[in-house]
Amino acid sequence: MAQSDASRKAKGLRDEIRQSKPFESPAQEAILALYRTSDMLRRRFTQIVEPHGISLQQYNVLRILRGAGKTGTPTLDIADRMIEMTPGVTRLLDKLEAKRLVRRERCPEDRRQVLCWITESGLRLLAELDKPLAAAGVKSMEPLPGAEQQALIRTLEKIREKLG
Amino acid sequence: MAQSDASRKAKGLRDEIRQSKPFESPAQEAILALYRTSDMLRRRFTQIVEPHGISLQQYNVLRILRGAGKTGTPTLDIADRMIEMTPGVTRLLDKLEAKRLVRRERCPEDRRQVLCWITESGLRLLAELDKPLAAAGVKSMEPLPGAEQQALIRTLEKIREKLG
DNA sequence: CGTCATTAGTTGACGTGTCATCTATTCTTG
DNA sequence: CAAGAATAGATGACACGTCAACTAATGACG
Numbered sequence: 001m002a003q004s005d006a007s008r009k010a011k012g013l014r015d016e017i018r019q020s021k022p023f024e025s026p027a028q029e030a031i032l033a034l035y036r037t038s039d040m041l042r043r044r045f046t047q048i049v050e051p052h053g054i055s056l057q058q059y060n061v062l063r064i065l066r067g068a069g070k071t072g073t074p075t076l077d078i079a080d081r082m083i084e085m086t087p088g089v090t091r092l093l094d095k096l097e098a099k100r101l102v103r104r105e106r107c108p109e110d111r112r113q114v115l116c117w118i119t120e121s122g123l124r125l126l127a128e129l130d131k132p133l134a135a136a137g138v139k140s141m142e143p144l145p146g147a148e149q150q151a152l153i154r155t156l157e158k159i160r161e162k163l164g
Numbered sequence: 165m166a167q168s169d170a171s172r173k174a175k176g177l178r179d180e181i182r183q184s185k186p187f188e189s190p191a192q193e194a195i196l197a198l199y200r201t202s203d204m205l206r207r208r209f210t211q212i213v214e215p216h217g218i219s220l221q222q223y224n225v226l227r228i229l230r231g232a233g234k235t236g237t238p239t240l241d242i243a244d245r246m247i248e249m250t251p252g253v254t255r256l257l258d259k260l261e262a263k264r265l266v267r268r269e270r271c272p273e274d275r276r277q278v279l280c281w282i283t284e285s286g287l288r289l290l291a292e293l294d295k296p297l298a299a300a301g302v303k304s305m306e307p308l309p310g311a312e313q314q315a316l317i318r319t320l321e322k323i324r325e326k327l328g
Numbered sequence: 329c330g331t332c333a334t335t336a337g338t339t340g341a342c343g344t345g346t347c348a349t350c351t352a353t354t355c356t357t358g
Numbered sequence: 359c360a361a362g363a364a365t366a367g368a369t370g371a372c373a374c375g376t377c378a379a380c381t382a383a384t385g386a387c388g
Contacts, residue, residue: 024298026313027305031205033320038202039247040327041195046376055343076366083203088345090368095343112353112366134188141191143322149190152319156197158307163204219373240336252375254338259373276336276383 041140048132052125053099057082061092062101062126065118072105072115101125205304212296216289217263221246225256226265226290229282236269236279265289 046056054062064081065073079089093116096102101122107113118126141149210220218226228245229237243253257280260266265286271277282290305313 025302026310026317027301028298030305030308030313030317030320031301033317033324034198034202034205036247037320037323038198040324041198044327057344074366075368083200084344085346086367087347087369091344094368107366110354110366114367134192137191137195138189140323140327141194143326144194144319146190148319149194151315153190153194153197155308155312155316156194156201159201159304160197160204162307163208163304221374238336239338248374249376250337251339251377255374274336274384278337 044136044140045133048136049129052129054096054101054125057084057088058092058096058101059126059129061089061096062118062122065102065116066123066126070117072107072117074107074113074115076113078116096122208300208304209297212300213293216293218260218265218289221248221252222256222260222265223290223293225253225260226282226286229266229280230287230290234281236271236281238271238277238279240277242280260286 042056049056049059060082061078064078068077075089075093076086078093079086082089093102093104097104101119103117103119104114105117107115144152206220213220213223224246225242228242232241239253239257240250242257243250246253257266257268261268265283267281267283268278269281271279308316
C-alpha cells in the first residue's frame with residue numbers, strides 16, 4: 001500500500017511526536033525501562049567479573065554453590081535458582097570444572113543426580129570478587145532513598161506474581 | 165518425588181534459611197528483582213512473538229524500522245536504539261533480509277552506510293503482532309496502579325542516570 | 329593532492345540461552 | 359517383579375551478544 005504525500009507528511013509528524021512522547025502506554029514505557037535498566041546493570045557487573053576470568057553467569061553458579069556449603073548441590077537445583085534451563089547450567093558447570101573452580105560427582109544414593117561443590121580455588125576467587133561487587137551494587141542503588149528501594153522491590157514482586 | 169525424605173527436608177531447610185536472610189543488602193535484593201522481572205517479561209513476549217517466525221530482537225528491529233518510516237535507517241542507528249553492539253545488529257538484519265521482512269541498500273551519498281527499510285511483508289507481520297503484544301504489556305502491568313507505574317518508571321530512570 | 333585518522337559495517341570466535349532429543353536411573357503399579 | 363512413566367542430566371542445533379580484527383569509504387590536514 002503506497003502512501004500519499006499527505007500521509008507521509010502525517011507520518012513524519014508522528015515521528016516527531018514519537019521523540020517527545022515515545023510510548024503508547026505507561027505499561028510499555030515501564031517495560032522498556034525495566035529492560036534497559038537490568039541490561040545496564042548486567043553490563044556493569046560483567047565488567048567487574050570478567051577480568052577475573054569468569055563470566056557473570058559462572059559467577060552466579062559459584063555463588064549458589066558457596067551458599068550451599070559442604071552439601072553437594074544437584075545440577076537441577078542450580079538451574080532452578082538461576083531461572084535457567086538445564087542445558088545451559090550443564091555447560092556452565094563444564095567450564096567451571098575445567099577451571100577447577102567446581103568439582104562434580106555422581107550421587108551414590110541416586111545415580112541420576114550429579115552433585116556439585118565449589119572448590120577452595122573457587123572460594124578464593126569469590127572472596128576476591130565479593131567486595132567490588134557489593135560496592136558496585138550499593139553504588140548503583142545509591143540515588144534511591146531506602147524507602148524507594150523497598151518500594152521498587154515490592155513493585156517488582158507484584159509484577160512477577162502476575163506473570164508467574 | 166525423586167529425593168529421599170531426608171534430603172528433601174535438608175533442602176527445605178536450606179531454602180528457609182535462604183528465605184529469611186537471602187540478601188546482604190536491599191541494593192542486592194533490588195538488583196536481583198530487576199533481573200528476574202525483566203527476564204520473566206522477556207520470556208513472556210518471546211512466547212508471543214516466536215510463533216510468528218521471528219525472535220524478540222528481530223521484532224524490535226522491525227519496530228524501529230517501522231518507526232523510521234520511509235527514510236532508510238543506517239545499521240548503526242538501529243544498534244544505538246537497541247543498546248546493542250553493531251555485529252549483533254548486522255546479523256539480525258541478515259536474517260530479516262533473508263525472510264524478506266527488511267530491505268537493505270548501500271547509501272549513495274555515503275557509501276559506507278547501509279540503509280535499511282521494513283518491507284510491506286514486514287509491516288503486515290508487525291500488524292499481526294501489535295495487538296497481542298500491547299495487550300500482554302498492559303496486562304503484565306495491571307497489578308500496578310497508574311501512580312505506581314509512574315513511580316517505577318522514575319525510579320528506574322534514576323538508576324540508569326547513575327549508571328550512564 | 330596524498331597520507332593518516334575516523335567512521336560504517338562485516339566477519340570470526342566464543343560464551344550464553346533454549347528447544348528437542350537422547351541416555352541412564354529410579355519410581356510406580358499392576 | 360516386569361513393564362512403563364517420570365526424573366536427572368547430557369548433547370546437538372540454533373539464536374543472540376560481545377570482543378577483536380578486518381575492509382571500505384570518507385574526512386582532515388599538512
